[in-house]
Amino acid sequence: MKLHILSKSGLTVLAAAVASTASASDLRINGFASFYYGNVLDNKEIPGELYRGYGETGNFQYDTQFGLQFASDLGDGLTATAQLTAEGRSGYDAELSWAFLKYQISDEWSVKMGRQRVPFFLYSDFQKVGYAYSWVTPPPEVYNLGGLENTDGVMFEHLTDLGDFTSRLNFLFGTTSQTTNFGETDLDIDNENQVGLFWDLAYDALTFHLTYTVSELTISAYNDVGNGIGQTLAAINPALALTDDELDLLTVDEDEVTYLGAGLSGDWGTWVAAAEYASIMIDDSPTSSDRQAWYVFTGYRWDAYTLGLTYANYSSLNNDDTIDVLTDKNIEATMNAAAAGATNDVSAAGIEQLVGAIPDIYRAGEESSAVTVSLRYDYHPAAALKFEYTQDDVTQKPEDGTGEREFSPALVRVGVDLMF
Amino acid sequence: MNIVKSVRVVFSTVLLSLFSVASIAEISVIVHPSNEAGISDADIKKIYLGKSSKFPNDMQAEPLDQKEGSDVRQQFLGAAVGKSEPQMKSHWSRLIFTGKGVPPKSLDSDAAVIDAVAADPKAIGFVDSSAVTDAVKVVMTY
Numbered sequence: 001m002k003l004h005i006l007s008k009s010g011l012t013v014l015a016a017a018v019a020s021t022a023s024a025s026d027l028r029i030n031g032f033a034s035f036y037y038g039n040v041l042d043n044k045e046i047p048g049e050l051y052r053g054y055g056e057t058g059n060f061q062y063d064t065q066f067g068l069q070f071a072s073d074l075g076d077g078l079t080a081t082a083q084l085t086a087e088g089r090s091g092y093d094a095e096l097s098w099a100f101l102k103y104q105i106s107d108e109w110s111v112k113m114g115r116q117r118v119p120f121f122l123y124s125d126f127q128k129v130g131y132a133y134s135w136v137t138p139p140p141e142v143y144n145l146g147g148l149e150n151t152d153g154v155m156f157e158h159l160t161d162l163g164d165f166t167s168r169l170n171f172l173f174g175t176t177s178q179t180t181n182f183g184e185t186d187l188d189i190d191n192e193n194q195v196g197l198f199w200d201l202a203y204d205a206l207t208f209h210l211t212y213t214v215s216e217l218t219i220s221a222y223n224d225v226g227n228g229i230g231q232t233l234a235a236i237n238p239a240l241a242l243t244d245d246e247l248d249l250l251t252v253d254e255d256e257v258t259y260l261g262a263g264l265s266g267d268w269g270t271w272v273a274a275a276e277y278a279s280i281m282i283d284d285s286p287t288s289s290d291r292q293a294w295y296v297f298t299g300y301r302w303d304a305y306t307l308g309l310t311y312a313n314y315s316s317l318n319n320d321d322t323i324d325v326l327t328d329k330n331i332e333a334t335m336n337a338a339a340a341g342a343t344n345d346v347s348a349a350g351i352e353q354l355v356g357a358i359p360d361i362y363r364a365g366e367e368s369s370a371v372t373v374s375l376r377y378d379y380h381p382a383a384a385l386k387f388e389y390t391q392d393d394v395t396q397k398p399e400d401g402t403g404e405r406e407f408s409p410a411l412v413r414v415g416v417d418l419m420f
Numbered sequence: 421m422n423i424v425k426s427v428r429v430v431f432s433t434v435l436l437s438l439f440s441v442a443s444i445a446e447i448s449v450i451v452h453p454s455n456e457a458g459i460s461d462a463d464i465k466k467i468y469l470g471k472s473s474k475f476p477n478d479m480q481a482e483p484l485d486q487k488e489g490s491d492v493r494q495q496f497l498g499a500a501v502g503k504s505e506p507q508m509k510s511h512w513s514r515l516i517f518t519g520k521g522v523p524p525k526s527l528d529s530d531a532a533v534i535d536a537v538a539a540d541p542k543a544i545g546f547v548d549s550s551a552v553t554d555a556v557k558v559v560m561t562y
Contacts, residue, residue, distance in 0.1 A: 032517050069516070131513045132510055
């Protein structure tokens with residue numbers, strides 16, 4: 001599997017980093033870890049299904065993780081960094097999340113090459129380091145990018161002081177292909193020719209963040225279904241064959257993706273606050289063609305405690321054009337009839353499988369709004385104890401009339417974040 | 421009622437004096453005697469938060485920290501940086517894990533900080549004012 005290849009190459013990089021330190025420079029090792037238990041309360045509406053990885057039976061794995069970062073200063077502005085992570089949600093397979101070389105070109109310019117985090121949002125850079133913020137995880141409505149958090153590429157950074165402001169501009173060019181776990185399926189995702197511009201402006205207690213990226217996305221599993229539907233329709237009756245434009249609406253094949261994000265955060269010691277907005281648009285994509293998410297957070301600190309309140313909103317609607325293709329061509333009914341009339345068991349089963357995938361892929365719109373109360377207690381210089389309660393209101397397939405479902409899961413998570 | 425009020429006043433005065441005895445010792449921020457950079461409150465804060473790696477005269481700055489949990493550190497962080505120890509740790513965790521910075525090197529005592537600052541023109545440190553010697557230059561007190 002891919003992960004094993006990754007961890008093998010991770011070991012090679014680490015071995016190289018360690019070997020180089022043995023000769024001269026200093027190797028810094030830092031680590032972070034999270035240990036969480038979570039449990040969904042009152043989830044009668046969706047028995048047996050998981051919400052954010054949790055069910056009504058408690059789970060110790062999903063948000064539990066361990067990370068080690070190795071940084072080696074090679075001198076003359078060159079640093080090598082590798083980060084190994086093992087997450088409970090992936091069966092603790094070690095993964096080389098980061099492996100990059102950083103070169104300080106001048107006082108203001110630096111460049112990073114290799115596998116690195118994409119600084120999409122305010123907390124993206126340290127998204128996995130629970131110790132760095134007061135939530136258990138940053139709001140997934142905005143932060144869950146389905147495996148595209150990291151990329152392989154080159155990023156230039158320009159850091160400068162403008163009076164009392166500090167400005168950081170990042171330019172990214174990257175191409176990555178990764179396997180992401182969605183529920184019970186692994187999806188191969190290619191995100192190619194990603195060009196990104198990220199800007200942070202910090203003034204006193206305030207930080208402003210802006211993101212703009214475009215890339216070409218390919219999800220092969222979606223294409224298998226889309227192409228399968230096209231071929232089946234053509235076989236049933238050549239008059240039903242899909243045009244290229246129609247096929248485009250049923251596949252994710254080098255579809256252009258645009259990410260936009262804006263955020264503002266403030267830390268005044270006693271009070272902390274943050275708000276972020278994210279939009280993902282995928283051209284001619286069957287799903288998530290227009291995904292929007294935002295949250296507002298405020299926290300109050302006293303002694304060793306931080307009490308936080310977060311409201312998060314998410315909306316990912318069906319692509320109307322895709323739904324039009326499905327209905328205009330009467331695709332589901334036509335294919336069902338073909339399956340019923342098929343003399344061959346194999347083709348009948350194949351057609352049923354394709355039709356069965358339609359609700360999951362093409363009619364998968366979702367809206368949600370969640371309130372989260374979080375409490376962080378810094379009981380030890382290197383460890384924080386956290387308790388978090390999330391009440392979500394989810395509507396799936398809100399536009400499809402039939403099949404709409406609403407549910408309101410409540411999730412409790414409690415655990416510890418460490419850094420060392 | 422008057423008695424209650426005066427008892428309260430006496431009580432809070434006693435509390436106040438207890439607090440002041442417990443926590444108020446003067447902190448000095450020190451640099452090498454050759455350091456001519458005019459260092460302000462804001463510069464000290466920026467250097468210790470990793471937002472700047474230089475003195476205002478563009479010379480490289482090497483900040484020195486003291487032991488976690490020590491009175492002098494807690495007081496310096498509160499007064500000069502405006503953060504508690506956990507907040508400082510959380511702040512640095514963000515920089516460490518993004519490769520954007522390395523936290524100030526931590527030394528064990530006022531004497532160790534004074535020795536290190538006296539030996540390094542780029543160093544900046546903080547100590548209890550009572551420990552300051554001629555080998556270093558005081559640029560700020562809190």
